[in-house]
Amino acid sequence: MEPKLAQLLAGVRARSGNVLALTGAGISAESGIPTFRGAEGYWVVGSRNYMPQEMATNEMFQRAPDEVWRWYLYRFGVCKDARPNAGHAALVDLERALGDRFTLVTQNIDGLHRRAGSTRVFCIHGDAAYVRCADECGLGVVDLPPGLVPRGDGQLAPAEREALRCPRCKGWLRPHVLWFDEYYDEEHYRMESALRAAGAADLLLVVGTSGATNLPMQIGQLAYRRGAALVDVNPEENPFAEMASFSRNGFFARGSACERLPEIVRALGAA
Ligand SMILES: [Zn+2]
Numbered sequence: 001m002e003p004k005l006a007q008l009l010a011g012v013r014a015r016s017g018n019v020l021a022l023t024g025a026g027i028s029a030e031s032g033i034p035t036f037r038g039a040e041g042y043w044v045v046g047s048r049n050y051m052p053q054e055m056a057t058n059e060m061f062q063r064a065p066d067e068v069w070r071w072y073l074y075r076f077g078v079c080k081d082a083r084p085n086a087g088h089a090a091l092v093d094l095e096r097a098l099g100d101r102f103t104l105v106t107q108n109i110d111g112l113h114r115r116a117g118s119t120r121v122f123c124i125h126g127d128a129a130y131v132r133c134a135d136e137c138g139l140g141v142v143d144l145p146p147g148l149v150p151r152g153d154g155q156l157a158p159a160e161r162e163a164l165r166c167p168r169c170k171g172w173l174r175p176h177v178l179w180f181d182e183y184y185d186e187e188h189y190r191m192e193s194a195l196r197a198a199g200a201a202d203l204l205l206v207v208g209t210s211g212a213t214n215l216p217m218q219i220g221q222l223a224y225r226r227g228a229a230l231v232d233v234n235p236e237e238n239p240f241a242e243m244a245s246f247s248r249n250g251f252f253a254r255g256s257a258c259e260r261l262p263e264i265v266r267a268l269g270a271a
Pocket of ligand 1: 135169
């Protein structure tokens with residue numbers, strides 16, 4: 001490990017500081033889950049290719065709920081087949097070592113942190129394992145109905161349409177995920193809780209995120225302004241790497257989550 005990084009982590013450990021880990025698509029990519037932001041996220045409806053930024057919207061869901069559901073069921077199928085990796089496992093070890101001094105904020109909806117064993121997780125973009133009523137009838141957040149299979153072609157089967165009905169008001173259920181034309185909130189996406197954790201962090205550990213969305217950048221800036229230690233784990237340059245290199249207390253740990261996280265969490269006191 002680079003001496004500056006070792007020194008920075010030793011300082012956090014000596015102070016018994018709070019650690020906030022912020023993870024993005026990069027950690028899931030190592031489990032084989034594509035980001036769905038580029039070409040792999042295209043979806044064909046009729047004769048037109050739709051971008052993920054068009055599919056993952058409330059506007060599209062209002063217009064074509066069947067298509068949006070078929071796209072999500074396909075994506076969820078990919079998530080279900082993926083397995084947590086050494087990066088996810090390292091963050092579980094860190095949670096066990098730090099207890100309530102540790103918080104994990106993830107942009108990923110794939111549930112891999114949960115399946116790896118992390119429990120102190122705020123899913124700020126939602127979680128594919130859950131659904132809620134599209135009409136907000138008061139159903140709350142419930143499990144994705146079982147038995148739904150991703151279909152590459154055709155339409156939802158009648159039984160699938162039935163399974164995707166709200167048991168309370170009979171309207172559509174929707175995926176419990178944040179869409180591009182929606183806002184972060186506390187009730188569904190734990191926005192205030194995530195910002196509170198950022199305000200109390202002695203170390204912000206950013207892993208595999210490009211900072212393309214608003215709340216992660218706010219978390220980074222909050223930690224930066226407070227002078228918290230800032231470590232960015234990423235194989236590529238990104239806005240958090242830049243922030244870390246400007247910070248007196250920052251370090252850009254170039255590499256993937258699987259490569260870098262195990263030694264980082266050991267330096268923070270995990271077994
Ligand atoms: Zn309902």
